[in-house]
Amino acid sequence: MAALYPVPRASLPRAAVLHARLAALAAAAGVAAHLWMAVSGGWMTALSLAMASACTPCAYKMLRSPSLGAARMLVAMSLVMAVLHGALLLVAGPAVGHSHGADATAATTLPTAHAAAALAVMGADFAAALLTASWIRRRAAVR
Numbered sequence: 001m002a003a004l005y006p007v008p009r010a011s012l013p014r015a016a017v018l019h020a021r022l023a024a025l026a027a028a029a030g031v032a033a034h035l036w037m038a039v040s041g042g043w044m045t046a047l048s049l050a051m052a053s054a055c056t057p058c059a060y061k062m063l064r065s066p067s068l069g070a071a072r073m074l075v076a077m078s079l080v081m082a083v084l085h086g087a088l089l090l091v092a093g094p095a096v097g098h099s100h101g102a103d104a105t106a107a108t109t110l111p112t113a114h115a116a117a118a119l120a121v122m123g124a125d126f127a128a129a130l131l132t133a134s135w136i137r138r139r140a141a142v143r
Contacts (some may be wrong), residue, residue: 012066016138020066023131027059027074030081030124037117044114051081062132068139071132078129085118085125 012020034052038045055077061070
């Protein structure tokens with residue numbers, strides 16, 4: 001077990017290391033949600049894979065040996081991705097299931113697989129940003 005999770009160089013308190021690992025796991029959930037979106041096919045596959053690969057290094061760094069630089073980058077990336085997915089949902093949302101002269105309310109109220117995946121990514125990204133920002137605050141209070 002020690003080989004998988006080495007003690008960080010800064011010798012952080014055990015609770016701070018656990019907190020950083022929880023933030024990394026939230027970021028990993030965002031990566032998994034991006035990979036879930038990648039199976040939808042089309043141009044979303046390339047975009048989802050690019051976003052997942054952009055988030056992976058910071059999440060890995062926070063898991064292995066947390067640092068302030070990786071934490072700041074993880075907060076920024078998570079918030080940007082959450083806002084981007086929210087904007088994509090707002091732009092694409094009203095057009096889904098819209099047809100003139102027909103009852104479109106039933107089609108628009110049912111969540112599509114893409115909308116569910118985008119909401120999962122947003123939730124994971126907000127959780128990662130919150131946990132990582134609170135870890136940064138915790139580090140600042142210790143110093």
